[in-house]
C-alpha cells in the first residue's frame with residue numbers, strides 16, 4: 001500500500017518537517033510506501049486562475065492539476081501534515097485542496113446528492129501553537145473545516161494527531177512524545 005503525505009511548511013528545520021519524516025519512517029517500518037508532496041519544495045502555485053475556474057464547469061483540468069490527481073490516484077491513503085496559521089492551514093495547502101479536489105475527480109453530484117469519489121484512508125498531522133482551552137473548542141474551530149473537506153470527498157478518516165502547544169520554547173518532552181506518536185501513526189496507518 002502507498003500513502004501520499006502532503007506537507008506545507010517553508011522551513012526545512014520545522015517541527016512539521018520532523019513529524020512528516022517520522023510518519024514516513026513509521027510507514028516504511030510497516031512495509032508500506034510513502035510519497036511526499038512537499039508543496040513549498042515543489043513550488044506549488046495555490047492560486048486558482050480564471051480560465052481554470054471556467055474550465056471546472058466543463059470538467060477540464062490543467063496538466064499540472066492532473067499530475068497532482070494522478071499522484072492521489074496512485075495511492076491508497078492521504079495524509080496532510082501542516083501547522084495551524086491563523087486557524088487555518090498555510091495558504092499553499094488550502095490552495096492545493098481548492099485546485100486539486102475538483103468535481104468529477106474528488107466528488108460528483110448524482111441525483112441531487114454528493115458522492116465522494118476518493119476511497120482513501122486519510123489522516124491529519126497538525127501542529128498548533130496554542131494549548132487546547134476550556135473556554136473555546138479550538139479543535140473544532142481549527143480542524144473541522146479541513147476534516148469536512150476530506151469527508152465530503154469520501155475519505156475514511158483516522159483520528160487526527162493534533163499537537164497542541166508547539167512553539168520554539170515548548171517542553172522538550174512533550175515535543176518528543178509528538179515525534180514518537182507520528183512514527184506510531186505512520187506504522188499503524190495501513191493496519
Ligand SMILES: Cc1cc2nc3c(=O)[nH]c(=O)nc-3n(C[C@H](O)[C@H](O)[C@H](O)COP(=O)(O)O)c2cc1C
Nearest residue numbers: 014015016083084085086087127128129130166167
Ligand atoms: C502566521 C502564523 C499564524 C499562526 N496562527 C496560529 C493560530 O491561529 N493558532 C495557534 O494555536 N497557533 C498559531 N500559530 C502557531 C503555529 O501553529 C506554531 O508555531 C506551529 O505549529 C509550530 O510548528 P512548526 O515548527 O512546524 O512551524 C501561528 C504561527 C504563524 C507563523
